Amino acid sequence: MSRPRDLPEEPDPVSLRRIEALVAVARDFGQRGWTPATSGNYSVRLENGQIAVTRSGADKRWLEPADLLLLDADGQPEPGVRASAETPLHLQIYRHRPRVKAVLHVHSPAVTVASRLAVGEGRIRLHNYELLKALSGVDTHDIEISLPIVANDQDMSRLAASVEPLLAADNPCPAYLIEGHGIYAWGDDVADAARHLDALEFLLNCHLLERSA
Numbered sequence: 001m002s003r004p005r006d007l008p009e010e011p012d013p014v015s016l017r018r019i020e021a022l023v024a025v026a027r028d029f030g031q032r033g034w035t036p037a038t039s040g041n042y043s044v045r046l047e048n049g050q051i052a053v054t055r056s057g058a059d060k061r062w063l064e065p066a067d068l069l070l071l072d073a074d075g076q077p078e079p080g081v082r083a084s085a086e087t088p089l090h091l092q093i094y095r096h097r098p099r100v101k102a103v104l105h106v107h108s109p110a111v112t113v114a115s116r117l118a119v120g121e122g123r124i125r126l127h128n129y130e131l132l133k134a135l136s137g138v139d140t141h142d143i144e145i146s147l148p149i150v151a152n153d154q155d156m157s158r159l160a161a162s163v164e165p166l167l168a169a170d171n172p173c174p175a176y177l178i179e180g181h182g183i184y185a186w187g188d189d190v191a192d193a194a195r196h197l198d199a200l201e202f203l204l205n206c207h208l209l210e211r212s213a
């Protein structure tokens with residue numbers, strides 16, 4: 001396996017496994033058509049607290065560990081390498097959710113279309129689906145989960161500022177949508193984050209089918 005850029009000679013095995021798991025998830029999501037044309041980005045928190053994030057412009061469908069780079073405490077990559085343009089959104093989630101170890105962002109057709117349909121309300125309400133139980137902490141279909149939507153913005157500081165209240169609130173939904181853009185989902189390990197994203201992708205497909213029925 002190739003190693004992420006800047007990784008120390010003897011990375012701890014837990015962090016290495018986390019990176020391997022992230023790469024496998026990225027390729028799986030890529031094969032499903034969720035990260036076309038270099039879209040999407042991914043990160044994991046390592047055991048030493050550093051964040052490994054995908055480099056900007058990499059084709060995430062064929063992600064390699066070498067496409068990840070390590071950020072220092074201020075979120076800066078090594079000089080000469082450009083971290084994902086959306087790195088501030090990853091760091092913001094890690095700041096607000098100390099237990100989170102993985103953040104996943106994709107541009108699937110279903111999440112992109114769904115994100116454009118309920119902007120006025122600022123959220124999509126999901127209720128009475130068995131698959132809601134795939135979200136950590138949810139143990140019944142009989143619950144309403146609000147998936148927040150924020151307006152897209154090419155200015156990352158402004159975009160992060162509009163996400164800030166969502167993360168400050170105690171919402172059990174481990175994800176949010178960006179209008180016409182995609183979804184961010186996270187979890188306490190890579191498998192949790194991937195399950196959350198997989199489940200929300202399914203639920204949004206159901207939501208869209210219901211609307212068109």
Ligand SMILES: CSCCC(=O)C(=O)COP(=O)(O)O
Nearest residue numbers: 038039040041056057084085
């Ligand atoms: C070509 S997709 C536009 C940028 C984007 O939304 C994205 O997810 C990928 O950006 P990155 O800098 O992480 O490659």
Ligand SMILES: [Zn+2]
Nearest residue numbers: 039040105182
């Ligand atoms: Zn994006």
